[in-house]
Amino acid sequence: MSIHLYISVLLLTSTIILNVHSQNATQQYVIRKDFFSGIKAGEFTVYDTKEKHIYYRIESKYSILHNIKLIVYPSKKEIGRLQAKLKPFIYKGEFSFLDSQTNQWVNGLIQENFQLIGGLCNIDWDGHRITMKNEVPSFTTTFRDSNGEILAEFRLRPVSILWTNKYDMQIFSNKFPEQIYLLALAVRDRINSSKKTG
DSSP: OOHHHHHHHHHHHHHHHHTOOOSOOSEEEEEEEOSOOTTSOOOEEEEOTTSOSEEEEEEEOSOSSOEEEEEETTTTEEEEEEEEOOOSSSOEEEEEEEETTTTEEEEEEEEEEOOSSSEEEEEEETTEEEEEEEOSSOSEEEEEOTTOOEEEEEEEOGGGGGSSOEEEEEEOOOSSOHHHHHHHHHHHHHHHHHHHHO
Protein backbone atom coordinates (compact mmCIF):
# COMPACT_ATOMS: atom_id res chain seq x y z
CA MET A 1 0.00 0.00 0.00
CA SER A 2 1.47 3.35 -1.02
CA ILE A 3 1.94 6.04 1.61
CA HIS A 4 -0.46 8.35 -0.29
CA LEU A 5 -3.23 5.75 -0.24
CA TYR A 6 -2.53 4.90 3.41
CA ILE A 7 -2.87 8.56 4.44
CA SER A 8 -6.10 8.90 2.44
CA VAL A 9 -7.62 5.84 4.14
CA LEU A 10 -6.51 7.07 7.57
CA LEU A 11 -8.01 10.53 7.02
CA LEU A 12 -11.21 9.04 5.64
CA THR A 13 -11.65 6.84 8.70
CA SER A 14 -11.02 9.71 11.12
CA THR A 15 -13.42 11.94 9.19
CA ILE A 16 -16.22 9.39 9.39
CA ILE A 17 -15.68 8.88 13.11
CA LEU A 18 -15.53 12.62 13.90
CA ASN A 19 -18.50 13.68 11.80
CA VAL A 20 -21.48 11.52 12.68
CA HIS A 21 -24.63 13.62 13.15
CA SER A 22 -27.93 12.55 14.63
CA GLN A 23 -29.72 15.33 12.75
CA ASN A 24 -31.72 14.66 9.63
CA ALA A 25 -30.86 16.72 6.57
CA THR A 26 -33.65 18.76 4.99
CA GLN A 27 -31.70 18.89 1.72
CA GLN A 28 -28.75 16.98 0.29
CA TYR A 29 -26.58 17.67 -2.74
CA VAL A 30 -23.57 16.28 -4.52
CA ILE A 31 -21.36 19.09 -5.82
CA ARG A 32 -18.76 18.35 -8.45
CA LYS A 33 -16.03 20.75 -9.47
CA ASP A 34 -15.43 21.01 -13.20
CA PHE A 35 -12.29 19.21 -14.29
CA PHE A 36 -11.15 22.17 -16.36
CA SER A 37 -12.14 25.84 -16.17
CA GLY A 38 -9.23 27.40 -18.03
CA ILE A 39 -7.82 30.52 -16.41
CA LYS A 40 -11.12 31.23 -14.64
CA ALA A 41 -11.83 30.29 -11.02
CA GLY A 42 -13.25 26.83 -10.30
CA GLU A 43 -16.80 26.10 -11.49
CA PHE A 44 -19.23 23.59 -10.00
CA THR A 45 -22.36 21.62 -10.79
CA VAL A 46 -24.84 20.94 -7.96
CA TYR A 47 -26.72 17.63 -8.31
CA ASP A 48 -29.16 15.50 -6.39
CA THR A 49 -27.58 12.62 -4.46
CA LYS A 50 -27.82 10.30 -7.48
CA GLU A 51 -26.15 12.90 -9.72
CA LYS A 52 -28.95 12.80 -12.29
CA HIS A 53 -30.74 16.10 -11.72
CA ILE A 54 -28.95 19.48 -11.86
CA TYR A 55 -30.17 22.07 -9.34
CA TYR A 56 -27.52 24.77 -9.71
CA ARG A 57 -24.36 25.81 -11.50
CA ILE A 58 -21.64 27.94 -9.95
CA GLU A 59 -19.94 29.74 -12.80
CA SER A 60 -16.99 32.11 -12.75
CA LYS A 61 -16.10 35.20 -14.71
CA TYR A 62 -12.73 36.19 -16.16
CA SER A 63 -11.27 38.27 -13.34
CA ILE A 64 -8.06 38.68 -11.35
CA LEU A 65 -10.08 38.29 -8.15
CA HIS A 66 -12.59 35.52 -7.39
CA ASN A 67 -15.83 36.45 -9.19
CA ILE A 68 -18.66 33.89 -9.40
CA LYS A 69 -22.39 33.66 -9.95
CA LEU A 70 -24.99 31.11 -8.89
CA ILE A 71 -27.36 29.90 -11.62
CA VAL A 72 -30.57 28.00 -10.76
CA TYR A 73 -31.81 25.23 -13.05
CA PRO A 74 -33.80 24.60 -15.16
CA SER A 75 -34.51 28.34 -15.68
CA LYS A 76 -30.77 29.17 -15.82
CA LYS A 77 -31.48 32.40 -13.98
CA GLU A 78 -28.79 34.13 -11.94
CA ILE A 79 -29.88 34.19 -8.29
CA GLY A 80 -26.59 34.83 -6.49
CA ARG A 81 -23.21 36.42 -7.03
CA LEU A 82 -19.95 36.85 -5.17
CA GLN A 83 -17.00 39.18 -5.77
CA ALA A 84 -13.74 38.89 -3.83
CA LYS A 85 -12.11 42.08 -2.56
CA LEU A 86 -8.42 42.82 -2.52
CA LYS A 87 -7.17 41.97 0.97
CA PRO A 88 -3.65 40.66 1.68
CA PHE A 89 -3.22 37.12 3.05
CA ILE A 90 -6.91 36.40 3.77
CA TYR A 91 -10.06 35.98 1.70
CA LYS A 92 -12.77 38.64 1.76
CA GLY A 93 -15.77 38.72 -0.54
CA GLU A 94 -19.09 40.48 -0.94
CA PHE A 95 -22.08 38.45 -2.07
CA SER A 96 -25.77 38.99 -2.76
CA PHE A 97 -28.84 36.85 -3.36
CA LEU A 98 -32.05 37.56 -5.15
CA ASP A 99 -34.99 37.40 -2.72
CA SER A 100 -37.73 35.65 -4.71
CA GLN A 101 -40.50 37.27 -2.61
CA THR A 102 -39.37 40.90 -2.88
CA ASN A 103 -37.35 40.57 -6.10
CA GLN A 104 -34.60 42.54 -4.32
CA TRP A 105 -30.93 41.67 -3.93
CA VAL A 106 -29.83 41.17 -0.30
CA ASN A 107 -26.12 41.74 0.39
CA GLY A 108 -23.68 39.93 2.65
CA LEU A 109 -20.00 39.55 3.47
CA ILE A 110 -17.73 36.53 3.89
CA GLN A 111 -14.30 36.93 5.44
CA GLU A 112 -11.60 34.46 6.36
CA ASN A 113 -10.07 34.56 9.84
CA PHE A 114 -6.34 33.86 9.74
CA GLN A 115 -5.50 30.49 11.30
CA LEU A 116 -2.33 28.41 11.07
CA ILE A 117 -4.29 25.15 11.17
CA GLY A 118 -7.80 24.57 9.82
CA GLY A 119 -10.04 27.20 8.34
CA LEU A 120 -12.58 29.65 9.73
CA CYS A 121 -14.72 32.20 7.90
CA ASN A 122 -17.37 34.56 9.21
CA ILE A 123 -20.43 35.11 7.04
CA ASP A 124 -22.54 38.19 7.76
CA TRP A 125 -25.91 38.34 6.03
CA ASP A 126 -29.08 40.31 6.75
CA GLY A 127 -28.06 41.05 10.35
CA HIS A 128 -27.01 37.47 11.12
CA ARG A 129 -23.62 35.83 11.55
CA ILE A 130 -22.77 32.31 10.41
CA THR A 131 -19.39 30.65 10.94
CA MET A 132 -17.90 28.25 8.41
CA LYS A 133 -15.26 26.08 10.07
CA ASN A 134 -12.97 23.29 8.92
CA GLU A 135 -10.88 21.30 11.37
CA VAL A 136 -7.67 19.50 10.41
CA PRO A 137 -7.46 16.63 9.46
CA SER A 138 -11.21 16.52 8.77
CA PHE A 139 -12.53 16.81 5.21
CA THR A 140 -15.78 18.26 6.62
CA THR A 141 -16.66 21.94 6.81
CA THR A 142 -19.48 22.94 9.15
CA PHE A 143 -21.78 25.99 9.26
CA ARG A 144 -23.13 27.18 12.60
CA ASP A 145 -25.26 30.12 13.72
CA SER A 146 -24.39 32.49 16.57
CA ASN A 147 -25.92 30.04 19.07
CA GLY A 148 -23.70 27.18 17.89
CA GLU A 149 -26.54 25.34 16.14
CA ILE A 150 -25.34 23.37 13.13
CA LEU A 151 -27.00 24.65 9.97
CA ALA A 152 -25.27 22.72 7.21
CA GLU A 153 -22.06 20.94 6.31
CA PHE A 154 -20.17 19.73 3.29
CA ARG A 155 -17.55 17.04 3.02
CA LEU A 156 -14.85 16.62 0.41
CA ARG A 157 -14.64 13.04 -0.81
CA PRO A 158 -10.96 12.17 -0.19
CA VAL A 159 -10.64 9.96 -3.27
CA SER A 160 -11.77 12.86 -5.48
CA ILE A 161 -8.60 14.80 -4.63
CA LEU A 162 -6.76 12.62 -7.13
CA TRP A 163 -9.04 13.66 -10.01
CA THR A 164 -11.47 16.54 -9.47
CA ASN A 165 -13.02 17.66 -6.18
CA LYS A 166 -16.43 16.26 -5.30
CA TYR A 167 -18.41 17.27 -2.21
CA ASP A 168 -21.42 15.94 -0.32
CA MET A 169 -23.53 18.71 1.20
CA GLN A 170 -26.20 18.34 3.86
CA ILE A 171 -28.45 21.18 4.99
CA PHE A 172 -30.07 20.75 8.41
CA SER A 173 -31.95 24.03 8.79
CA ASN A 174 -34.12 26.31 6.64
CA LYS A 175 -33.19 29.34 8.75
CA PHE A 176 -31.02 30.82 5.98
CA PRO A 177 -31.03 30.55 2.17
CA GLU A 178 -29.10 27.53 0.93
CA GLN A 179 -27.40 29.78 -1.61
CA ILE A 180 -25.16 30.99 1.23
CA TYR A 181 -23.74 27.50 1.75
CA LEU A 182 -23.25 26.90 -1.98
CA LEU A 183 -21.28 30.08 -2.59
CA ALA A 184 -19.35 29.54 0.65
CA LEU A 185 -18.31 26.09 -0.59
CA ALA A 186 -16.83 27.75 -3.69
CA VAL A 187 -14.99 30.17 -1.40
CA ARG A 188 -13.59 27.34 0.75
CA ASP A 189 -12.46 25.49 -2.39
CA ARG A 190 -10.82 28.69 -3.66
CA ILE A 191 -8.98 29.24 -0.34
CA ASN A 192 -7.75 25.64 -0.29
CA SER A 193 -6.61 25.82 -3.93
CA SER A 194 -4.74 29.08 -3.24
CA LYS A 195 -2.91 27.49 -0.31
CA LYS A 196 -1.83 24.54 -2.50
CA THR A 197 -0.45 26.80 -5.23
CA GLY A 198 1.22 29.10 -2.71
